[in-house]
Amino acid sequence: MxxxxxxxxxxxxxxxxxxxxxxxxxxxxxxxxxxxxxxxxxxxxxxxxxxxxxxxxxxxxxxxxxxxxxxxxxxxxKSSLGSAAPEALDDLRAKFAAWVREARSAGLEDEDIDALVRAVLSGGSDDGAG
Incomplete structure (x- = not known):
């Protein structure tokens, strides 16, 4: 629940x-x-x-x-959303959690991580070149 x-x-x-x-x-x-x-x-x-x-x-x-x-x-x-298999979601969640731990150990705060994820999702540059 x-x-x-x-x-x-x-x-x-x-x-x-x-x-x-x-x-x-x-x-x-x-x-x-x-x-x-x-x-x-x-x-x-x-x-x-x-x-x-x-x-x-x-x-x-x-x-x-x-x-x-x-x-x-x-x-x-009444209805579901998403189409990924639960096993795939579990695997991705574990990998993402490890990435978040790494980001925090590098000094990023939650707002930094959120901004980075949003930039990647919106197709922002991932090579730092803009």
């Missing part, structure tokens, strides 16, 4: 953070079709956001076709 975290300093609205975390869990195979999302009450208790914020996040996910609300039963995953 997903354990939501809300970073109030991120500048991203809490409902979008919750939605992003569900999407990430779907992409990583941590949530599968049929899985039940935490109840609104549980999310409120663990994350400190109000119920309307959770409802908005769940409604956005429902509009995207990723979850479905079942009256009196909860909110369930």
């Amino acid at each position: 997903v354990e939501f975290r809300v970073d109030r300093a991120s500048g991203l609205p809490a409902y979008l953070q919750l939605g992003r975390q569900v999407r990430e869990a779907l992409r990583l195979g941590w949530l599968q079709p049929g899985d039940r999302l935490p109840t609104v009450r549980d999310v409120v208790a663990t994350s400190g956001v109000n119920a309307n914020t959770v409802l908005k996040a769940y409604r956005e996910l429902e509009l995207a076709g990723l979850v479905e609300a079942r009256q009196g039963s909860g909110t369930y995953v």
